Amino acid sequence: MVVATMSVGFEHIDVAECKKRGIKVCNTPNVSTDSVAELTVSLLLLTSRRLLEGVEAVKKGQWGLWKPMWLCGIEMSQRTLGILGLGRIGYGVARRLKPFGIKRILYNDVCKVAYADDIGAEFVDFDTMCKEADVICICCNLTPQTRHKFNKTTFTKMKKSAIIINTGRGGVINHNDLYEALKSGQIFAAGLDVTEPEPLPADHPLVSLHNCIVLPHMGSNTWDSRNSMSETAGKNILAVFNSEVPVGAI
Numbered sequence: 067m068v069v070a071t072m073s074v075g076f077e078h079i080d081v082a083e084c085k086k087r088g089i090k091v092c093n094t095p096n097v098s099t100d101s102v103a104e105l106t107v108s109l110l111l112l113t114s115r116r117l118l119e120g121v122e123a124v125k126k127g128q129w130g131l132w133k134p135m136w137l138c139g140i141e142m143s144q145r146t147l148g149i150l151g152l153g154r155i156g157y158g159v160a161r162r163l164k165p166f167g168i169k170r171i172l173y174n175d176v177c178k179v180a181y182a183d184d185i186g187a188e189f190v191d192f193d194t195m196c197k198e199a200d201v202i203c204i205c206c207n208l209t210p211q212t213r214h215k216f217n218k219t220t221f222t223k224m225k226k227s228a229i230i231i232n233t234g235r236g237g238v239i240n241h242n243d244l245y246e247a248l249k250s251g252q253i254f255a256a257g258l259d260v261t262e263p264e265p266l267p268a269d270h271p272l273v274s275l276h277n278c279i280v281l282p283h284m285g286s287n288t289w290d291s292r293n294s295m296s297e298t299a300g301k302n303i304l305a306v307f308n309s310e311v312p313v314g315a316i
Contacts, residue, residue: 068306072299073286074098075235076316077208092302092314096154097294098286103158105259105285106203106233110163113257113279114201114229115139140200140227140254143167148199150174150192150215151206151234152182159203160185172199175206196223201231208235216240221247228253233285236262245271248278259285 067089069079076093084091112118116139123129123137147163149156152173160171164185171187178189192215195202202224206212216230217240224230230253232239241262247253255277264283272278286292302312 068092068303068312070299070302070306070312070314072292072295075207077235081316090306090312091316092299092306092312093316094295094298094302094314097298098291099154099158101288101291102155102233102285103162105281105287106155106159106205106231107162109233109257109259109279109281110142110201110203110229110231113231113255114142116255118279119276140229142201144169145200146170146172146198148172148174148195148202149187150195150202150204150212150238152179152187153205155233156203156205157181157185159205160187170198193223196220197225200225200227201229204230204232204234204238206234206238208237212238214238214240214243216244218243218246221252224253226251226253229255229257231257233259236260236264241270241272244278245275248272248275255279257281259283 069084069089070092071079072094074093074095076091079091081091116137120137142163143166145168147160147168149160149171152175156173164171171185172190172195173182173187174190174192174195182189215238221243244256248256257279259281260283261280266273266280273280286295298313302314305312
């Protein structure tokens with residue numbers, strides 16, 4: 067018996083119960099790294115430059131005479147990027163953003179990683195990253211240690227001009243505290259591709275904010291990734307039936 071999920075995450079599977087029943091569990095690791103990293107950068111630019119607000123302004127006929135300070139956003143040049151979780155996706159995000167003129171790359175993780183030197187990323191503690199980063203990208207898994215790691219206390223340590231992007235797991239951010247931080251101007255903006263719960267209700271307070279962009283968990287939504295994920299899931303099933311070790315064995 068096997069349960070094969072066409073995803074990296076497996077929070078939706080009762081792994082303990084499967085183990086108890088002797089059922090193999092497999093995921094599809096590493097196949098969506100590029101697509102999620104690309105979407106993270108896209109969501110950051112969408113948020114920092116207030117692009118959706120611009121689209122809405124055109125649709126509503128609000129685009130009139132030139133206004134020098136209208137819909138001003140934040141440039142990436144000379145900014146400090148913070149990454150929570152410098153795994154494959156976190157590294158991919160940093161590598162893609164570096165050519166934008168990022169001044170410093172800070173990261174926090176369970177331990178220091180050697181490949182961070184390839185992009186000049188500095189290992190710092192969580193509080194230092196929160197205080198010094200202009201942009202924070204969450205690229206980590208949800209664990210007891212990361213659940214609601216971004217909360218009311220965390221947001222008070224961040225810059226008022228800070229932007230937070232989450233393409234990791236929704237539960238890393240306390241959504242009620244994020245709403246208050248965005249509404250009060252404690253931080254500048256947020257971009258979320260993952261939420262808690264999913265799907266996020268259309269009437270959720272975060273959806274009503276102009277400085278919060280919420281996407282429907284689109285990180286791996288490319289033909290390349292989905293085709294690779296389905297192929298890997300199929301191979302995992304066959305591997306179990308053939309008494310082989312599946313690529314995504316959990």
